[in-house]
Amino acid sequence: RHTKRRKLLKTNSIRKHLKRPKLLKTNSIGRHIKRHKLLKTNSIRRHIKRHKLLKTNLIRRHLKRHKLLKERLLTGCKTYSSSVLSDLFCISSGISEHLEDMADIAALISIGAFYLIILVVGLIASRKNNKTASSKTEETMVAGRNIGITVGVFTCTATWVGGGFINGTAESVFEPGQGLVWTQAPVAYSASLLLGGLLFARRMRERRYVTMLDPLQKAFGDRMCALLFLPCLLGELFWSAAILAALGGTVSILVDFSMDWSIVLSAGIAVVYTLFGGLYSVAYTDVAQLIFIFLGLWTVVPFALTHPSVSPLASTAFIWPSSPNSTAQATAKTSTTAATTSGWIGQLQPSDRWRYADSALMLILGGIPWQVYFQRVLSQRTAAGAVAISAASGLAVLLMSLPPVLIGAAAASASNSSQWLIEDCVDSRFILPLALRHLCPRPVAIVGLGAVSAAVMSSADSTVLSSASMFCRNVFKPLVWPKASEGQLVWVLRASILAAGAASAGLAISIRTIYGLWFLCSDLVYVVVLPQLTASLYLPWTNAGGSLAGYLVSLTLRLSAGESLLGLPALVRWPNYQLTGESDTNDFVQQFPVRTVSMLAGFAALMLVSLLSNTTSYGGDRGEDGVNDNQRTGVSKETLTTYL
Template sequence: MAEFTDFGIVVAIFLAGSVIAGSLMWKLVQKSGRRLIVAGRSLPLFLVGTMLAAQSIDGNSSLGNMALVWEFGFYAGAVLPIGLGVCLLLVGIFYAKRLNFMQMFTLPDFYFRRFGNGAEGISSVLMIISFVILVAGNLAAAGLICELVFGVSYIWGLLIVATVVLIYTFCGGLFSCAATDLFQVHIAIVAFWAAFIFFAGGYADTPWAEISDSFPDGTMDLTALYVIENGALLNWAALFALGLGDVIALDFMERVFAAKNPKVARRGALWGGGLTLFTVIPTSMLGMIAMFYLPSLEDPGMAMPLLAMEHMPFAIGAAMLIGVLGAGMSTANGGLLGISAVISRNLIQRIIRRRWLKRDAWSDNKLLWITRICVIPMFGVGVLLAWVAPNPGFYLILAFDVVFAGAWAPLTLGLFWKKSNMPAAVVALLVGSGIRLIFWIDMETTGYLAVEYAGLDSMIPPIIAFFLFIAVALATQKNYPGKERHDVRDYAPPVEDVIAGEDLRGFKPGPQTSTPA
């Protein structure tokens, strides 16, 4: 009981510090929606890299990783941080500079500028669904930790952490995320490695040889990557869904947009990807170690917190708990802010207000308050989902399956192929996501798609959407021609997005109003 009390004190201090640090960022927002959502596009390299790492090293890829390793073997969990790390590297190499240059607030802004209101609306809905799931997964992970350290029921643990994140997200937006990420993510990384070294370096009561010899046969076997019966399709599906699908990530792109220039955006993504891959070995191996120390777990999701609290030195265990708790809170903060910005800016302001009602755009200050108001109900939905089905590892893959299926092809081809057009984007969004939904319904009900081929249901829809996008674009060029000159400078911000005194950095003049739906 004494240990639980000590852990509870440390976590309580951490939560209080997070509330204070995040809430103080209220002053930096300066009554500006742009500053709330993308920190005024002013963040330096160190903050961008740290914040991107904090979004990927979250409750799903740490606590969920260990749970999947404990239950299904090494690669079932390791694919989570590997996929996220690879995604950030790809963002840095191919996407970050172009997207940062375009000076956007949200990712659906790209679909609006490139393809019009129709693609903007569809992509917005898909991303909202995806990120509600992601927020729920991270709240669930944080709630499980609070349940243990405070000795309360899961719902109270969930409400405690949700309240903390809600307060500082409402107050400081992305600035609050920057203030809390500075210490959260680095605590997590150091704690993961310290815990792994504690066991593997022979500092635990049980020699490492005895621990490693106890690992079940096949749990670290490479057949998990090429034998279907050993879960190869599922593992590759997770890698594709995260490595490519997470490119369509509101929280990642918030940070890319918030970088002070394209070069910083690119380097920050590479930095974040490197830090994420640096956690693959310790987090996944701790899942294996939990098999030895906790062989009879009823809930694999408890593997990480119980291992930290019962089998590690207090300092390491406490650091790991608050590191994972902080990482989960950071991702919940980023996801929640992204969802709220998409609802206020893309759905309410641009589609409902400007296109349907034909009214003027909001001021920067009004965008701030509408976004803050949207935060509250969206948090309620995330808490409800986390309470009904607390499954962090599963959430992460499911969340990006949704957007990977339909939204990846329009973003990628829209950036790099001049013949991309609106009909192709709308068809890819609807058909790709629709096929993914059909596959999910089939596997949950009729079982026509054999269970042993699970994983193909994730990989097939985005491939279909990609080639369908190309076919539709080519077939509709006469009525919807692509760009004669395709360059990010051709996609200037609409006039209502330009804030007084803002530097447009070389955008070419031209029409700056809504494009056809």
């Protein structure tokens, strides 16, 4: 057993010993092989995965870089092309701006040369005045009554054909609510000059008056004359301011120049040569200015009529070039009393006939009692010459109205494709400079601007001298300084010219409703001054009391009717009173002829009160002119205060 057990243990031990190394070896080899395979497999997998990842990342980086390069290339191309285009645009804009600046400079040089010519002509004419008699106020006011018929026709025509006349005529023809039918000023002013020559010029010249207020002062006295001076002064000042404002608007549209400075420059030059030469300078500069007006306007007309956007005038005479909703009609201030499809000829509605007649009478008869007109009449050598220049000037004014009528018709005939009607035409008052700018080449537009400048200066110098003459002779000397010498009055006249020029320029710069104020003052000249002047010349038995009564009656009736242009409400609603606005009571039309009725009522009151006062007043010796001595002394200060 022992031996067997020992053998068995030895055998088992040997077996276990043999089995264990084999097992360990086998396990070790298996683990080694398995680990090697696993490591090899993992290494291969990691290598493959890394290779794939590297390949993927490389492809991605390559694609990303390719896209980035492509985007950068496209962006660079776009940036380069845009920079090139912007550079080209800047170059072209710079060239166009440079050309525009050059054109503006050329325009300013042309206008400056024109102003210099006018100033030189005025100063040369002033030497003639100084050689004649520089110490007498009458020499400055009426040029020593030494103006010939030819120069008289030129200066009278140039005075009426002002900036307001040219711009207003073109505006009225262009507006769809008015048209040529309602453009009354050319025919009315022509008739006014003819009637003034027939009824007033000869009588005024034969009596050797110096100003329009002389017969009023002689018939109604100094104080009443001073009261009548007020509407005359306001009419002159606001007329001058209106035409200066028209020049400023024209210059600001056509040339890059300040509107205010153009007004100041024009008024200053007109004041300078008027200050030294008086009517001599005004008359001889009017000759040059009328030539500029005639040549300039007739140069513009062919280009305006032949522009591609302008339809033939015959086809648009009674109908607009497009539908009633066209741009020109939508942007213009359409009247409520006329159809918008009537073309540039316009039409007269039956309900407007009384207002039309009232306006026509106001322009015809109200155009007579103006100092600018009588200053030309009284400067003639003979009474026959005074009548002759009135008749010839009436025909010349009618001829000079043709160019602005044609320009306004051309602007009204422009088609809807005209972009300037959409962008610029918000106010038809500026239709003339807009037509010059868009329908004519730039050099031709500059010529037209010169014509407008000449028209403005031809009227501005006349109104300044007229208002200063009336103040110096009819107000300052009799009421303020009766013992003033001729030399002292000359200095007062020059100071008045400076004050009138400064006031006109200041009003043109500061007040935007200048046309409405000028219209009202023209209205008052017709309503108040016309019956007074007629009575002083044709009714020698009228007196200061009747003059004051007529003054107050005319003024009260006219102001009580209101004025929509100035926002004055109508205190009295005459027959056919119409509201043109939906909610605004100040937007109305008096179809009744209020102006003419007010004028006739004032005239009747003047005659009636004069007759009644003559029957109760003490008698006086009549002079050569048929006026009583008690009438010539005028109304007393206490009576005037009581009436007021």
